[in-house]
Structures are given as structure tokens and as C-alpha cells.
Amino acid sequence: MRLTRAGEYGIRCVLHLARHGRGTLVSRKEIAARTDVPAHFLAKIAQQLARAGIIEIMQGANGGYRLLADPSEISLLSVIEAVIGEISLNDCVTRPGSCHNSATCAIHRVWGKANRELRDTLRGTNFAAMAAEESCCLTSFPETGAGRRDDSDEARP
Amino acid sequence: MRLTRAGEYGIRCVLHLARHGRGTLVSRKEIAARTDVPAHFLAKIAQQLARAGIIEIMQGANGGYRLLADPSEISLLSVIEAVIGEISLNDCVTRPGSCHNSATCAIHRVWGKANRELRDTLRGTNFAAMAAEESCCLTSFPETGAGRRDDSDEARP
DNA sequence: CGATATAAGACTAAAAATATCTTATATATC
DNA sequence: GATATATAAGATATTTTTAGTCTTATATCG
Ligand code: SF4
Ligand code: SF4
Numbered sequence: 001m002r003l004t005r006a007g008e009y010g011i012r013c014v015l016h017l018a019r020h021g022r023g024t025l026v027s028r029k030e031i032a033a034r035t036d037v038p039a040h041f042l043a044k045i046a047q048q049l050a051r052a053g054i055i056e057i058m059q060g061a062n063g064g065y066r067l068l069a070d071p072s073e074i075s076l077l078s079v080i081e082a083v084i085g086e087i088s089l090n091d092c093v094t095r096p097g098s099c100h101n102s103a104t105c106a107i108h109r110v111w112g113k114a115n116r117e118l119r120d121t122l123r124g125t126n127f128a129a130m131a132a133e134e135s136c137c138l139t140s141f142p143e144t145g146a147g148r149r150d151d152s153d154e155a156r157p
Numbered sequence: 158m159r160l161t162r163a164g165e166y167g168i169r170c171v172l173h174l175a176r177h178g179r180g181t182l183v184s185r186k187e188i189a190a191r192t193d194v195p196a197h198f199l200a201k202i203a204q205q206l207a208r209a210g211i212i213e214i215m216q217g218a219n220g221g222y223r224l225l226a227d228p229s230e231i232s233l234l235s236v237i238e239a240v241i242g243e244i245s246l247n248d249c250v251t252r253p254g255s256c257h258n259s260a261t262c263a264i265h266r267v268w269g270k271a272n273r274e275l276r277d278t279l280r281g282t283n284f285a286a287m288a289a290e291e292s293c294c295l296t297s298f299p300e301t302g303a304g305r306r307d308d309s310d311e312a313r314p
Numbered sequence: 315c316g317a318t319a320t321a322a323g324a325c326t327a328a329a330a331a332t333a334t335c336t337t338a339t340a341t342a343t344c
Numbered sequence: 345g346a347t348a349t350a351t352a353a354g355a356t357a358t359t360t361t362t363a364g365t366c367t368t369a370t371a372t373c374g
Contacts, residue, residue, distance in 0.1 A: 001160060003247040003268075005332065011264060028351070041333060043351070060341025061349045076267060089275075090160040106287040107168060110233060111160075114278045118246075121271045130263040162363065185320070198364060200320070217372025220319045 001089070003080070009037045010045045010083035011076065014054065018071035018131035027064040045083055052082035072128035077119055079127075087122075089115045158246070160237070166194045167202045167240035168233065171211065175228035175288035184221040202240055209239035229285035234276055236284075244279075246272045 012035035020026055028046065032039035046065055049055045054074060055065045067074070081087060088094040090111045096102040169192035177183055185203065189196040203222055206212045211231060212222045224231070238244060245251040247268045253259040 001158065001164075001241065001244050001246070003158060004330090007158075008247060015264065038333060040335080043353090044333095047352075057351070058341085059339070059351045062342065063340080063350045065351095076264075084158060087158050089158070090165060107172065107233075110279070110282050110287075114275055117278060118271055118275055121274060122267070125267050130267075161361090195364060197366080200322090201364095204321075214320070215372085216320045216370070218318045219373065220371080222320095 004084050006041070006045055007080050007084040009035070009042060010049060010079055012037060013042060013045065013065070014049065014067070014074060014079050015127060015130060017055065017065060017067045018074070018127040020067075022067045022070045025058060025062075025064045025066045027062075031065065048083050049079070052078065054079060054082055070128070071131050072126050074127045075123045076125040076127070077122035080122060087115065087119055089118070161241050163198070163202055164237050164241040166192070166199060167206060167236055169194060170199060170202065170222070171206065171224070171231060171236050172284060172287060174212065174222060174224045175231070175284040177224075179224045179227045182215060182219075182221045182223045184219075188222065205240050206236070209235065211236060211239055227285070228288050229283050231284045232280045233282040233284070234279035237279060244272065244276055246275070 013031055016031050016035050017024070017026055028039060028042055031037070032042045035042075037045075046055060046057060049065075050057045053068060056068050057063075057065055077087075086094055090108075092099045092102045092105075092108055093111050093115045096108075099105070099108075102108045170188055173188050173192050174181070174183060185196060185199055188194070189199045192199075194202075203212060203214060206222075207214045210225060213225050214220075214222055234244075243251055247265075249256045249259045249262070249265055250268050250272045253265075256262070256265070259265045
């Protein structure tokens with residue numbers, strides 16, 4: 001009944017990009033450092049965000065990630081579900097077949113309602129407002145992570 | 158982001174008891190068979206429900222479980238949280254200290270709101286209505302579980 | 315007492331989450 | 345084109361959580 005770490009990281013990544021605005025390229029390294037996410041883990045999450053059409057990944061020197069849409073058009077729900085899949089408070093909500101009983105189950109309907117409400121709330125939240133907040137999440141993370149200084153993929157000579 | 162199996166089992170157990178009414182003693186064996194829950198697992202869950210004051214456990218021959226309160230006074234939320242602990246959609250909701258940043262985080266507030274809504278919905282659902290439903294969950298489980306015939310703790314002579 | 319229940323917690327197995335490592339590929343710059 | 349720097353992609357490893365089982369102890373009825 002909780003968000004996974006990957007989901008939380010995905011949100012941080014998009015929020016950081018949203019603060020730079022749509023289309024601005026930001027390196028994975030910077031995002032990882034500023035949002036306190038392991039760089040390699042971020043790579044994986046970014047791939048899922050890219051597949052969902054939320055960000056674009058630029059390879060090569062001076063590569064990085066950029067937002068494809070305007071922050072106001074990106075909902076919290078779409079980011080979360082891009083990373084962890086469709087939200088489902090109980091198995092039978094998204095897979096009614098998992099319980100032979102779901103067709104007539106009173107509890108099933110309660111879960112369905114709660115699930116709908118939750119998704120609607122998250123769908124109703126976009127990144128424009130959050131990015132604009134004076135004290136946003138990500139400004140509080142240190143610019144150069146003390147314990148996470150060197151996340152480069154390359155070995156030093 | 159999903160209910161654990163233990164939570165689901167706890168709900169089934171209470172619902173089954175609710176259908177018998179407050180104070181009626183039902184054996185663990187019967188509950189386990191009718192709700193399709195492993196008997197030993199149910200024992201563990203029942204202990205948590207007992208600690209939360211929802212059911213009472215009677216030991217000895219002809220023992221079993223009984224509801225302490227009227228089904229109308231037992232909310233879905235109380236049963237779930239008795240089994241899986243307080244609902245928390247994200248770590249920082251129940252443990253703000255887990256992220257040094259929660260005090261000023263815009264996303265944090267969204268999670269707080271969503272979490273409150275979810276808990277309110279579950280709090281607003283009690284077992285009286287669900288137990289009264291014509292085709293309740295538990296009637297659909299076979300009376301004698303085909304693959305779960307013998308859940309006795311005792312070895313046969 | 316003896317049969318039949320659950321208590322309590324140790325133990326095991328399976329699954330999922332989290333993170334890392336390795337090899338490959340793309341791009342800018344020289 | 346060569347080189348340095350970036351991400352891609354997926355295999356692998358570690359840790360944590362979930363799910364279930366097993367064993368020994370205790371309570372109650374008849
Ligand atoms: S018993 Fe009802 S709530 Fe539980 S899994 Fe089956 S359909 Fe869902
Ligand atoms: S960054 Fe915000 S939402 Fe994420 S864990 Fe920290 S306080 Fe919670």
C-alpha cells in the first residue's frame with residue numbers, strides 16, 4: 001500500500017525537469033545528484049518515462065533528458081503509472097479474474113471506488129503548480145551530493 | 158501500491174464473522190475453509206485482529222473467533238490497518254523524517270491529501286452493509302475447499 | 315484424562331524491490 | 345576519423361517483504 005522507490009524517483013526526475021521547463025536538456029548526472037537518486041537506477045526509470053512519451057532521452061556527449069510536454073500537461077498519475085504500472089489497491093481491481101468471486105463481491109466494489117478516487121486525485125495534479133512552488137522538493141537536496149559525488153560511468157585514468 | 162494478502166484475508170475473516178452476527182463463535186477451520194485462507198495464516202491474522210479489539214479468540218475444544226462489536230461499528234479501515242498497519246501511500250506520509258525535505262515539499266502535500274481521502278473512504282465503509290448484500294463474497298467460496306480439505310493441526314491416528 | 319481447539323513464534327520459501335555491473339552505442343569535439 | 349563523454353540495455357546481485365508452514369505449548373470441553 002505504498003509508492004515504490006522507483007515511482008518516487010520518477011516523480012523527482014520529472015519535477016526537476018519541470019523546473020527547467022519543457023524542452024530543456026538536463027544531464028542524467030545532474031538530475032541524479034540534485035534529486036538524490038542513484039544514477040544507474042535513474043537510467044532505468046528514465047527509459048520507462050521515455051517509453052511513456054513523457055521525456056526524451058538524448059545520447060552522446062552532452063546528452064541528457066528533456067521534457068516532451070509542458071509541465072502543466074503532465075499529471076502526477078501519468079508519471080507514477082509510467083514507472084510502476086497501473087495503480088491497483090487490490091489485485092482484483094485490475095485483474096478481476098484473480099478472484100473467481102469479484103463479480104458479486106461487495107468489497108470488490110469498495111476497492112474499485114477507492115482506486116478510482118485515488119487515481120482521479122493524482123490525475124488532477126500537474127507539475128506546473130508544483131514546479132512553481134517557492135520551496136520545491138528538489139532545491140533542498142544538496143547541489144553536490146556529499147556521499148554521491150562521482151556517479152560517472154567511466155573509470156578515471 | 159496494493160493491499161497485501163494478509164490484509165485481504167483479514168477482511169474476508171471479519172466479513173464472514175459479520176454474516177454470523179456479533180458474538181457468534183465460528184471455528185477457525187470453518188472460516189479458513191469458507192474464505193479460502195490457509196488456516197495457519199489465518200491464526201496469525203486473527204491474533205492481530207484480536208489485539209486491535211475487533212475479535213475475541215476462544216481457545217480449547219469448540220473454540221473459535223467471535224466479533225466483539227456490531228458489524229455496523231467496524232470499518233473497513235480499522236480491519237485493514239489492524240493487519241497491515243497504518244496506510245501510507247508514500248513513506249514520507251507516515252514518517253516525514255524519512256525525507257529531510259518533507260516540510261517544504263509540494264509532492265508531499267499531494268500524497269498527504271490522497272492518503273487522507275483514501276483512509277476516509279475506507280473509514281466510511283462498515284461491515285453491516287457488506288454482510289447484508291445478497292451475493293456476498295464469501296458465499297461464493299465452496300463450502301468444502303476442494304484443494305484445502307484438511308487443515309486440522311492434529312495428525313490423524 | 316484425553317480429544318480437540320487455538321497460541322505463539324521460529325522457520326522456510328518465494329517474490330518483489332532496489333541497486334549495481336558490464337558491454338554496447340550514440341554524439342560532440344578536436 | 346579518433347577520442348572523450350554521455351546514455352542504452354539488460355544481466356546480475358543484494359536486500360527486504362510477503363506468504364506460508366511447522367513445531368511446541370496451552371486452554372477447554374466432556
Ligand atoms: S474477495 Fe472480493 S475484495 Fe477480496 S479479492 Fe475477491 S473480489 Fe477482491
Ligand atoms: S521528495 Fe517530497 S514526496 Fe518525495 S519522499 Fe521527499 S517529501 Fe516525500
